[in-house]
Amino acid sequence: MVPRPGLEDLPPSDSLAVAGIPPDIAAILREDGVERLYPPQAAAIPPILRGRSVFLACPTASGKSLVAYLALLRAARAGQTGLYLVPLRALGQEKADELSRFAALGLRVGLSIGDFDLPNDKLDRLDILVATSEKADGLLRRGSPWLDRLGAVVADEVHLIRDPDRGPTLEVTLTRLRRRRPGLQVVALSATVGNAHELADWLDAECIQSEFRPVPLRWGVYHEGRILFTDLTRRSLEPPGEPLPRLTRTVIEEGGQALVFVNTRKASEQVAQALAPTVRALLSPDELRAAARTAREIVATSEEETEGARRLAELLPMGIAFHNASLTNPERRTVEAAFRERRLKALVATPTLAAGINLPARRVIVRDTTRYEDRLGMQAPIPVLEIQQMCGRAGRPRYDTVGEAVLIARTPEEEERYLDGYLSARSETVVSRLAGEPALRMHLLALVASGEVGDETELEQFFAGTFYGHTLAYSELRFTLERVRRFLEEHRLLLPGPKLSATPFGVMTSELYLDPISAVLLRRALERAPLGVRPFALLAAVAATPDLPPMFLRRGEERTFLSRFAEEESELLLKPEEDGLTADLETFLATLKTAALLERWIEEVPIVEITQEFGVGAGDLRAKVEDASWLLFGLSRLAVRFRRELGRPIDALELRVQYGAAEDLLDLVRLPGIGRVRGRRLVEAGFPDREALREAPLDRVARALGSPALAKQILAELNPGRSTGTRRSGDPPPESSGESPPPPGPGRGRRSHPTLEEFRGPP
DNA sequence: TGGTTGATACTATAGACAGCATGTC
DNA sequence: CTATAGTATCAACCA
Numbered sequence: 001m002v003p004r005p006g007l008e009d010l011p012p013s014d015s016l017a018v019a020g021i022p023p024d025i026a027a028i029l030r031e032d033g034v035e036r037l038y039p040p041q042a043a044a045i046p047p048i049l050r051g052r053s054v055f056l057a058c059p060t061a062s063g064k065s066l067v068a069y070l071a072l073l074r075a076a077r078a079g080q081t082g083l084y085l086v087p088l089r090a091l092g093q094e095k096a097d098e099l100s101r102f103a104a105l106g107l108r109v110g111l112s113i114g115d116f117d118l119p120n121d122k123l124d125r126l127d128i129l130v131a132t133s134e135k136a137d138g139l140l141r142r143g144s145p146w147l148d149r150l151g152a153v154v155a156d157e158v159h160l161i162r163d164p165d166r167g168p169t170l171e172v173t174l175t176r177l178r179r180r181r182p183g184l185q186v187v188a189l190s191a192t193v194g195n196a197h198e199l200a201d202w203l204d205a206e207c208i209q210s211e212f213r214p215v216p217l218r219w220g221v222y223h224e225g226r227i228l229f230t231d232l233t234r235r236s237l238e239p240p241g242e243p244l245p246r247l248t249r250t251v252i253e254e255g256g257q258a259l260v261f262v263n264t265r266k267a268s269e270q271v272a273q274a275l276a277p278t279v280r281a282l283l284s285p286d287e288l289r290a291a292a293r294t295a296r297e298i299v300a301t302s303e304e305e306t307e308g309a310r311r312l313a314e315l316l317p318m319g320i321a322f323h324n325a326s327l328t329n330p331e332r333r334t335v336e337a338a339f340r341e342r343r344l345k346a347l348v349a350t351p352t353l354a355a356g357i358n359l360p361a362r363r364v365i366v367r368d369t370t371r372y373e374d375r376l377g378m379q380a381p382i383p384v385l386e387i388q389q390m391c392g393r394a395g396r397p398r399y400d401t402v403g404e405a406v407l408i409a410r411t412p413e414e415e416e417r418y419l420d421g422y423l424s425a426r427s428e429t430v431v432s433r434l435a436g437e438p439a440l441r442m443h444l445l446a447l448v449a450s451g452e453v454g455d456e457t458e459l460e461q462f463f464a465g466t467f468y469g470h471t472l473a474y475s476e477l478r479f480t481l482e483r484v485r486r487f488l489e490e491h492r493l494l495l496p497g498p499k500l501s502a503t504p505f506g507v508m509t510s511e512l513y514l515d516p517i518s519a520v521l522l523r524r525a526l527e528r529a530p531l532g533v534r535p536f537a538l539l540a541a542v543a544a545t546p547d548l549p550p551m552f553l554r555r556g557e558e559r560t561f562l563s564r565f566a567e568e569e570s571e572l573l574l575k576p577e578e579d580g581l582t583a584d585l586e587t588f589l590a591t592l593k594t595a596a597l598l599e600r601w602i603e604e605v606p607i608v609e610i611t612q613e614f615g616v617g618a619g620d621l622r623a624k625v626e627d628a629s630w631l632l633f634g635l636s637r638l639a640v641r642f643r644r645e646l647g648r649p650i651d652a653l654e655l656r657v658q659y660g661a662a663e664d665l666l667d668l669v670r671l672p673g674i675g676r677v678r679g680r681r682l683v684e685a686g687f688p689d690r691e692a693l694r695e696a697p698l699d700r701v702a703r704a705l706g707s708p709a710l711a712k713q714i715l716a717e718l719n720p721g722r723s724t725g726t727r728r729s730g731d732p733p734p735e736s737s738g739e740s741p742p743p744p745g746p747g748r749g750r751r752s753h754p755t756l757e758e759f760r761g762p763p
Numbered sequence: 764t765g766g767t768t769g770a771t772a773c774t775a776t777a778g779a780c781a782g783c784a785t786g787t788c
Numbered sequence: 789c790t791a792t793a794g795t796a797t798c799a800a801c802c803a
Binding site: 087166266379 | 773774779782783784785
Binding site: 770773774 | 795800803
């Protein structure tokens, strides 16, 4: 369908009833303050309610989600199920939370993301599931029966199909779902893209495009003290000075907030530091107090101190913060919440925030338009699409009547380039990345292992249904596919022969969601491992896998890890440059760095020391720990097949990595509320395991833990019969009487996830 | 001689998904 | 292929 000219001109007066929204759903929407539909919603909802597929390309926060929810609700009402695909875990939580509003209608909503999943029996009863594309891909691979009743699928941020790493998974997942459920309603939500029609065409969907925003956006370029907006208006900024303080100060003076995007972590901290005096000078006494409260919250987010929390704690009292991936998740969430509640006036962020959860500000300032690309070894321009996503964060509904997005230009030439290149040009075209060899390796194996594709003809048919096949010729793929197939056969993941069929090892690899190369390497490591294999050798093996990308080596570290390599060489299960599957020596040394980092972690070295020693953030450590424990699980499952006797030590190591604990802590750490820090304190107080703790006097445990309430709770848990006073739901949580709130989150190994209830914000 | 200044070379660079099994503190 | 800021190194220079 052609874009509707003049869509923007439609009055935003279409009532919910006129659009055909069922009264009970409309009632819930009204409770949330939705009275009228925005133009894109008004255009999309009628076809949605008829079960049509829709491709909706418009800016963030223009009400796309509501459209998507209606499709899921429609399917659920028709006795089918609805699936909402998200690109990020944090987005999944946001969506599941919003959808749970409709639980009042008797709908069961669930969330399936990496760190929070549902057991199968609960999944079966769900009407609506929110999942990452990878999780959905996993359901397909395992042939989950939940998909049999699927009536609608929503693909959020569908332009990510162009992402070389994760785009293919989204594309393949959508293709497989549509093949499995002919007539499936697809709702694809996208940022503004250059080829919306091509995508809509592929999905057999109505194409609706709009630039509508609930809060109007003015785009502009700052240069020499004034902003030149695309609507050709100008605005001079009064107090002279450097661009950033000037742009920040003026918006705060007018009662707004500033969100600054920069291209490196270091810059996010430095710019925040530099802006701090400016921001602080603008705070009222009340605001200063609120900001100080945030600073205290940050320190309390984790049991273990982190460098990031320390640096944030210095800035937060001044009403400003930075945000990047070196922060742990709880730290990021605290900063985000403080900004949302307007306790912070300015936030300096790397692109973490641009693609993530919705965090608008009256003025968005984009300082950098280039970014270092490791692939190229140099700076490259940030894609228009991403700049537009950053700018799209400008303008808070209810607080701002207009949002301002400002790019900073240093020269007149740059000013012109920005106006033409970023602010006027249409976004990049979405292209398929399915032809990449790593993507084909993963997905060819998965297609065959799950039985969806059994021979050459079916393979060709499958690719005809992908966006790749829709836009490009299958024959272009033949050569790579042939090479990938040879690889899979050679390494015994697929059986040789004209028919395509997977070995049990291949099926296992696919279901464990491992890169086939990782699986082959892990199997090889298992076959080589001696009986008493040391943890470091196993850690080095998982670190040498493509599923655990190598870390950067700092200056001097090359030498450090070269000597470590020499030291350990005889015990290493995988070596550099093994038939093209492992890295060259230099990159291999970087994988040893990962192993060394993990080794420190399981030796219970404090987080601050580890991050200092390796020059990484606590968030990076956390990410490596997560990846490694996931891979160790895979290794353990492979051991069941290839080296049964290694299963137990590997399981123990996985637990150690999960908790960051030495071997002797593995018993205590099973207790809820006890992680590496408290566990060690208990051991030092003379309670080496749960058995010893069971008969322990309350006051000694309380002293060891520094929290009487937690001690009481743990003893109650250990002695279910005895009436130590189990916690009732009405009671205050235990830490209300202890001095520091125990931290969900990193450093403790335990997966933590706020319930949907906790996530529900005010309407 | 000791210290400062300045030219030059060098270094480093965003982010984050997946298994399993259950109600976090 | 379209970078840049911070830092280390060292020579030239000044008091």
